[in-house]
Amino acid sequence: MLTFKNTTLFFGLMLIALIAVDIYFHVSWVVYFTMILLYSLLLFYGSAYVASGFYMKVISRGATGLNQIAISFDDGPADQFTGKILDLLAEQDVPAAFFCIGKNIEGREEIIRRLVSSGHIIGNHSYGHHFWFDMYGATKMTADLQQMSKAVQDVTGLRPRLFRPPYGVTNPNLAKAVRDTDLVAVGWNIRSMDTVIKDPEKLLVKVRKAVKPGAIILFHDTSEATFLMLKAFIEGVREQGYELVRLDKLINTAPYE
Numbered sequence: 001m002l003t004f005k006n007t008t009l010f011f012g013l014m015l016i017a018l019i020a021v022d023i024y025f026h027v028s029w030v031v032y033f034t035m036i037l038l039y040s041l042l043l044f045y046g047s048a049y050v051a052s053g054f055y056m057k058v059i060s061r062g063a064t065g066l067n068q069i070a071i072s073f074d075d076g077p078a079d080q081f082t083g084k085i086l087d088l089l090a091e092q093d094v095p096a097a098f099f100c101i102g103k104n105i106e107g108r109e110e111i112i113r114r115l116v117s118s119g120h121i122i123g124n125h126s127y128g129h130h131f132w133f134d135m136y137g138a139t140k141m142t143a144d145l146q147q148m149s150k151a152v153q154d155v156t157g158l159r160p161r162l163f164r165p166p167y168g169v170t171n172p173n174l175a176k177a178v179r180d181t182d183l184v185a186v187g188w189n190i191r192s193m194d195t196v197i198k199d200p201e202k203l204l205v206k207v208r209k210a211v212k213p214g215a216i217i218l219f220h221d222t223s224e225a226t227f228l229m230l231k232a233f234i235e236g237v238r239e240q241g242y243e244l245v246r247l248d249k250l251i252n253t254a255p256y257e
Contacts, residue, residue, distance in 0.1 A: 048169060055174070073096060095121075099186075124145060124160040137173055168191075200225045200228035208233060
């Protein structure tokens with residue numbers, strides 16, 4: 001399995017070997033450039049593909065032996081759609097995970113309490129979800145994650161244990177922050193792309209085609225298209241024989257400290 005540690009070790013040894021060879025035989029700059037390019041591409045892959053486990057362990061699917069799937073929502077709570085989605089989930093008797101942004105909690109405390117009282121779980125999706133979050137140092141990331149967990153705890157008495165990286169991007173600083181905060185990183189293996197696909201029918205077709213046992217599906221409770229297609233999606237996967245279970249059950253991991 002490719003990891004940041006073994007990849008860096010391999011390319012480091014390769015560089016040392018190239019320099020040694022270059023002392024006696026001329027090595028073209030193209031060789032150095034190619035090696036650096038390959039290393040950079042692997043780092044990019046590890047950062048951008050949340051399920052790679054390149055920098056840190058990220059749970060991105062559940063057990064595949066049963067026809068069980070879990071749905072999750074990022075970026076809330078949101079005034080416009082979170083409440084409506086909760087109504088629909090209650091109507092369909094479906095549990096879900098909501099990876100919330102801490103700064104969105106103030107003024108929406110009732111929604112947060114309702115999430116818990118309705119049997120859903122709240123995960124940590126950072127406090128600020130800043131555009132440059134991935135450029136933060138480990139200390140600043142740690143403070144951000146702790147601030148988010150405290151915001152949830154202050155409202156519900158529960159401290160989230162599950163964490164979803166903002167934008168699904170990982171790096172060595174985030175790996176350290178997650179270790180230091182004793183969080184469990186959770187990704188997905190079906191990305192709905194509901195922040196891009198605005199047509200509910202197209203979104204429904206895309207996600208239903210991708211469903212498989214053990215799937216962790218990423219939606220956003222800020223998306224109108226998701227709200228509009230969600231009932232049809234739930235009914236459709238049930239017709240296919242899938243059971244919708246809560247994320248912590250699917251991955252067998254406690255959701256709170």
